[in-house]
Amino acid sequence: MARPASLLDRARDLHDRLLASARFRSLATRFPLTRPVARRRVRALFDLCAGFVYSQVLLACVRLRLFEILRDGPEEEGRLAARLALPPESAARLFAAAASLGLLARRRGRRWGLGPLGAAMVDNPGVTAMVEHHALVYGDLADPVALLRRPRGGNSLSGYWPYAETAEPAALRPDQVAAYSDLMAASQPIIAEEVLAAHPLRRHRCLLDVGGGDGSFLRAAGMRHAHLRLMLFDLPAVAERARARFAAAGMAGRGAAFGGDFTTGPLPTGADIVSLVRVIHDHDDERALAILRAAHAALPPGGTLLLAEPMAGTPGAEPIGEAYFGFYLLAMGTGRARSVTELEALLRRAGFTAPRLHPTRTPLLIRVMTANAVVIA
Numbered sequence: 001m002a003r004p005a006s007l008l009d010r011a012r013d014l015h016d017r018l019l020a021s022a023r024f025r026s027l028a029t030r031f032p033l034t035r036p037v038a039r040r041r042v043r044a045l046f047d048l049c050a051g052f053v054y055s056q057v058l059l060a061c062v063r064l065r066l067f068e069i070l071r072d073g074p075e076e077e078g079r080l081a082a083r084l085a086l087p088p089e090s091a092a093r094l095f096a097a098a099a100s101l102g103l104l105a106r107r108r109g110r111r112w113g114l115g116p117l118g119a120a121m122v123d124n125p126g127v128t129a130m131v132e133h134h135a136l137v138y139g140d141l142a143d144p145v146a147l148l149r150r151p152r153g154g155n156s157l158s159g160y161w162p163y164a165e166t167a168e169p170a171a172l173r174p175d176q177v178a179a180y181s182d183l184m185a186a187s188q189p190i191i192a193e194e195v196l197a198a199h200p201l202r203r204h205r206c207l208l209d210v211g212g213g214d215g216s217f218l219r220a221a222g223m224r225h226a227h228l229r230l231m232l233f234d235l236p237a238v239a240e241r242a243r244a245r246f247a248a249a250g251m252a253g254r255g256a257a258f259g260g261d262f263t264t265g266p267l268p269t270g271a272d273i274v275s276l277v278r279v280i281h282d283h284d285d286e287r288a289l290a291i292l293r294a295a296h297a298a299l300p301p302g303g304t305l306l307l308a309e310p311m312a313g314t315p316g317a318e319p320i321g322e323a324y325f326g327f328y329l330l331a332m333g334t335g336r337a338r339s340v341t342e343l344e345a346l347l348r349r350a351g352f353t354a355p356r357l358h359p360t361r362t363p364l365l366i367r368v369m370t371a372n373a374v375v376i377a
Contacts, residue, residue, distance in 0.1 A: 052138065054101055055131075055134065055138075057094070057097045057098055057101060057103070058098075058101070058103065058131055059131055059132070059134075059135075060094055061094070061098055061103055061104075061118070061121075062121070062128055062131045062132065063132075064084050064086075066084065066098070066104075066118075067103075067114065067118050067119075067121045067122050068122065069083060069084075070104070070112065070113055070114050070118070071114070071122045073113065074107040074111040074112055074113035075111060075112060075113075076109065076110060076111050077091065077092065077095065077110045077111065077112060078110075080095075080112060095112050098115070098118065099112070099115060101115075101117065102115045102116050102117040102118070103115050103117050103118040103121075104118055105118075124190075125186045125187075126186045126187030126188070126189070126190055126191075127187075128186075129182075129183050129186040129187065130183075130187065133160075133183055136156040136157055136160055137157065137328060137331065139156050140155040140156050140157050140331035141327060141331065144327070147327075147330060147331060148330070152330065152333045152334070153165045153333030153334075154333070155331045155332070155333065156331075157328070157331040157332045157333070158331070158332055158333035158334075160179060160180060161180050161282075161332055162176050162177070162180075163235065164282070164332050164333045164334045164335075165333050165334075168261075169235055169261055169263070170235055170236055170259070170260060170261040172235055172237055173237060174237045174240065174241070176237070177235060177237045177238050177241075178241075181213050181214050181238055181241060182214075184213045184214075184216075184278070185213060185214045185216045188213070188216035188217055188220070188277075189216065189220065190365070191217070191277065191278065191308070191365065191366050192216065192217045192220035192221070192277075193220070194308075194360045194361055194362060194365065194366045194368075195217070195275075195277060195306070195308045195360075195366060195368055196220065196221060196224055197360070197361065198308075198358040198359065198360045198368040199306055199358055199368055199370055200225075201221055201224070201225050201228055201273065202225060204225075204228065204272050204273045204304065205227070205228065205229060205272055206228065206229040206230075206231060206270055206271040206272055206273070207221055207228055207229070207230055207231065207271060207273050207274075207275060208231040208232070208233060208267065208268065208270075208271035208273070208274045208275070208298065209221075209230075209231070209232050209233070209274075209275045209277065210233050210234075210262050210267060210274060210275065210276050210279060210291070210294075210295060211233070211234055211262060211276065211277070211278075211279035212232040212233065212234055212242065212275075212277070213234060213238060213241075213242070214238070214241045214242050214245045215230075215232050215241075215242035215245045215246055215255060215257065216245075217275065217277050218230045218231075218232055218242075218246075218255060219245065219246070219249050219251060219255075222251055222254055222255065228254075229254055229271075230246075230251065230254050230255040230256070231255075231256050231257075231258065231268060231270065231271055232255065232256070232257040232258065233257075233258045233259075233260060233262055233267055233268060234257070234259065234262075235259060235260075235261065236259030236260070237259075238259075239257040239258060239259035240257070240259070242255070242257040243255075243257045256268075262291055262294060263283070263287050263290055263291060264290075265294075266294060266297065266298070267294050267295060267297070267298035268298065269298050271298065271299070271303070272299070272300060272303050272304065273299075273303065273304040273305075273306055274295045274298060274299055274303070274304070274305050274306070275305075275306040275307075275308070276291070276292075276295065276305070276306070276307050276308070276309075277306075277308045277309070278308065278309045278310075278366075279291065279309070280292070280307060280309060280338070280343070280346075281309045281310065281325065281329070281335050281336065281337050281338065282329070282332070282334060282335040283334055283335050284334055284335060284336070285346070287334075288335075288346060289346055289349060289350060292305070292346060292347060292349075292350035292352070293350045293351065295350070296350050296351045296352060296373050299373035300373070301373060301374060302372060302373065302374075303372070303373040304370055304371070304372060304373070305347070305352055305370065305371045305372075305373065306368065306369075306370055307343065307347070307368070307369045307370070307371070308366050308367070308368045308369075309337075309366065309367070310325060310337055310364070310365065310366060310367065311337060311338060311339060311340055311343065311367045312325075312336075312337040312338055312339045312342075313339040313340070314363050314364060314367060315363075316363075316364065317363065317364035320337075320364050321337040321339075322337070325337040340357055340367075340369070343355070343369060344369075347369070347371045351373065351374060352371035352372060352373060352374070353371065353372050353374050354371060354372050355369055355370070355371040356369065356370050356371070357369050358370065
């Protein structure tokens, strides 16, 4: 038997009916006290409708290397159009569009310079790589209803991340792991900075990074903590890339890379802290739990698990977890963003205790949790 609606529920229902009323919306835009709120909501709704166009303006700027061109100072409009090999009218249209989005800024003398968001794109290879990568995402989302109705997988994204739909990920060839490994490496420096600031590794002696890609996170940790021994576990073809990167960075004596499938096989032992950076949200619950149990088995009693990834329900960043990652991982064919509460439950089921959320500087990008390994009876 359904519970009767509370007074608060009835008030919310009335609020929703009013907002759904065209007559009420018309009144709200005319009444001085409600007009600012109504206008903000109209703008927010239009931005949702136009978001794809905004992202394509950004993509055009990235592909034309516009931000790099303007990094040393503003350029006159005609000269800039010529450098970009664009017709003057098209260039002017692009510059005005980019300025409206905060990517460029008008200067005196028909010159254009960097806007605040354009300046943030300079020397930011991780964001630039993601802007290019989103061409695949948009292709998979061209018919979102069809995506929701058909079985998961079989999309451009699931092909880009081949471990998402193969029965034997450990058999993937080097050419099959190169593209996604490069993408993750491009965005890893800013993630590593956030994670290592949230949980410094001074008291640890050996770090095992599971799903560590080409070792970007481990190299950042090793540069910050000279005493730390480094271990990496990833698919064999990926681990081979990590060995080469360790050698190039002069860390071959400190860094060991192991190949295997962390969803089915045991992990190497000897570390007192295991990190999972942007790994668990790529997997559905059963596989995620298997990975966490393997991490627990690899740790000594009292060892530390470090889990870092975007999380659902992050205050101020709710659309990133629920909308962006919800549909991105749907197209990828596996995984979902989880809330802090859901991750705590998974950690406890895997045998960990005392899960703790650590503050990060940019929680919409990454959040950090730690937990302690205990002996499973």
